[in-house]
Amino acid sequence: MVKFFQSSHSYDHDFSTVSLAFFNRYPNPYASHVLAADTIERYVDADGKLHTTRLVLKQGRLPRFVKPFLKHISESWIIEKSVVDPKQMEMETWSSNLEHRYILKVEERTTYRREGAGTWSQNQVSFVSNFAGWGVKDRIEKWSLDRFGENTAKSRQGMNFVMDLLKEKGLMHFQRVQLGHDFK
Structure with a gap:
């Protein structure tokens, strides 16, 4: 059975700042689980829309009941696709895990849209486990759903951190942070 997570959020930042922060959200102090992005x-189509495909390497803790099936694996590659319509x-963003899909496939779709002076986002995530062994399938899906709710709050904190840094300290300071310098 497929499980779904949905949420919406309003950012107190304009669309340009939110979209710039999305592409530059790693590293940030709320995303220590992200090892690489x-x-x-990246290209601009005939309509002026920016298309981007990224690979993100994430590390995470697995529940005890999954470890026998994944052994010592704790990293996973994620593919992330996005289309920005500046007009x-x-x-629109879409992401999904590339590995361990036989145990759990996660697909996330998010829309960011200008709303007045801020930006509104709508997020939908689906969790599907194809793992039929020993009654673990439902536990995997439930654990993933619960965990994703927790991670959404951290993700928003990370986005807000990057947006605040952009607004307060400017793009030059932000680029130094991206090159591995301090978050101060």
Whole structure:
């Protein structure tokens, strides 16, 4: 059975700041589980929309009941695709895990849209386990759903951290942070 997580959120930042923060949200102090983020494709189409594909390497803790099936694996590659429409001030994102899909497939879709002086986001995530062994399937899906709710709050904190840094200290300071300098 597929499990779903949905949420919406309003950011107190304009669309340009939110979309810039999205592409530059790693590293931040709320995302220590992200080990790497690499852009593998970026282009502007005939309509002026920016298309980006990235690979993100994440590390996470697994529940005890899954460890026998994954052994010592704690890292997973995520593919992330996005389309930014600067005319409509809207961004659509999609991401999914590339590994361990036989145990759990996670797909996340998020829409960011200008709303007055701020930006509104709508998020939907689906969790599907194809693992049929020993009654673990439902536990995997439930654990993932519960965990995702917790991670959403951290993700928003990270986005807000990056947006505040952009607004307070400017782009030059932000770029120094991206190069591995201090978060101060």
